[in-house]
Amino acid sequence: MDIRSLPFVAKLFPAAGDGLAAPVRVDLENYTAREICESVEHLIQTLVAARKKNVEWNRPNIESLLYQDSFSAPIIHRLTQHYLALPPYVSSVSGGFLATISGYWEEMSEIHLQSVAYLISHPESRLDALLPLLTQRALYHHAMQMKWLWLRYQVIPPYFWARLHRLYAVAEKYGFARTPMPLPDMQHADTSCETLYLRPQMLHSLRPDTLQPREIEQLDEWIVRWSKSVLLERTLISEKHRYGVNLKAGNPPRPLAMLNEPGSYRYWGTGLMLAAMHAGHDQTDMEDGDGWRQVLWRRVVNDWSGTPPMRQHPRQIIGKQTELFLGFDDIRSRIDRHVARRPHNLPNLQRCRVRDEGVEGVGISLNTSDGVSVAINSLIGINFDRRFLVGVVCRIRRHESGWTEIGIRRLAENAVPVKLESINVNLAGQMVDALYLSMTGPYGRRRCVLIPASINRQGGQWRLVSQGRRHLIRLRTPLKDTQDYVLADFDGLVEPEIPTL
Secondary structure (H helix, E strand, O other), X not given: XXXXXXXXXXXXXXXXXXXXXXXXXXXXXXXXXXXXXXXXXHHHHHHHHHHHOOOOOOHHHHHHXXXXXXXXXXXXXXXXXXXXXXXXXXXXXXXXXXXHHHHHHHHHHHHHHHHHHHHHHOHHXXXXXXXXXXXXXXXXXXXXXXXXXXXXXXXXXXXXXXXXXXXXXXXXXXXXXXXXXXXXXXXXXXXXXXXXXXXXXXXXXXXXXXXXXXXXXXXXXXXHHHHHHOOOEOOOOOXXXXXXXXXXOOOOOEEHHHOOOOOOEEXXXXXXXXXXXXXXXXHHHHOOOOOHXXXXXXXXXXXXXXXXXXXXXXXXXXXXXXXXXXXXXXXXXXXXXXXXXXXXXXXXXXXXXXXXXXXXXXXXXXXXXOOOOOOOOOEEEEEEOOEEEEEEEEEEEEOOOXXXXXXXXEEEEOOEEEEEEEOOHHHOOOEXXXXXXXXXXXXXXXXXXXXXXXXXXXXXXXXXXXXXXXXXXXXXXXXXXXXXXXEEEEEEOOOOOXXXX
């Protein structure tokens, strides 16, 4: 199928005297995900060429851009759905989709910013009526680009925040910051520049580098739904406001206690947002199999109701190279070989640099440019000062250099390899490789086991086999349940006596 048959990839800017093409309805069901992706790539190339030529932003070109912006919204939305529906780690397909989606938002951001700058520097063009809509669209595309950077755990560069501040300053200067206007995505009601400016700020305040992609998506949906109740104000009211943003800097919003530089500040609080969330809360939104939305909801309420979470324990700088093991199988194999005093000739051995250590965990740097897959809640193990630390990934920040900063929440040190023997009638005799952990820290003092996620845990009763001894246990509700492993504490049981005949 010829990708140019998609109307939105037609010539973006009409020649002098040409009119805009009449809107054409497209049935996206007739196009495969790959064809849609190729079409979006063609549009990106058109935008790049136009931006590099410094197109003159007259009325026909602006109207053409706005038309294509609105027309491409459902197409990029459909491509996003395809990407989010893919199973994890299908990088051969998802990588191309991700690059195209991110490229679309980046080029839309750039070309809208260029058009806004042109109108401001050419007041004689008499196109003042189009400035509000272009500014709003520029803020929208920047907010979407930032969300997709967070979905990839990329660090937001300072110049990006500076752009966002300048766009809002334009809206404030010309008096349309709170004027509702239509967005390209027709699923949402009219939205103001102020609301769009606050959207990435509110998401940033919830630490997206500690969240899974589905949680970032859910948070963004909640913010879109209820953030119109939040206002940006010039005058600080300490009882009302929690964050401030400096329009003259390249920084994200910060808690009031951290505002220590001169500048032009605007302030916002989360009280009305929380009230709107509770008033508009629909229990059906929270009904899912594993309850992750309820956990996320409580985190939002806690973060915005109390003191923002801050590091409570000092960190000791380490700066030491060591070995790193990813996933249950690699960690179990390393511990098995260590206990048996066999050489560590494990496959896929990775190296990392331990940056710092605290009471609750460690921070490491890892070169992920060669395709190492790390996600929030990934199980991770490192050789560390004659100890073997087992933990879970709780924070990810990827840098363009290919290095990734990873925060690891400590689970235990020196885990013990054990086996679990099922006593369920249907699974009698099944032996499972597991790890015994004596845990302290964020989960309190617990005796836990780590087992592969693929194991059928029906019934919950097992015999824990360690050093020739057998202990009857019952697994409790998992503390963590991922696609790789299950972490659960357990109760010790008494073996029933066999009656003497």
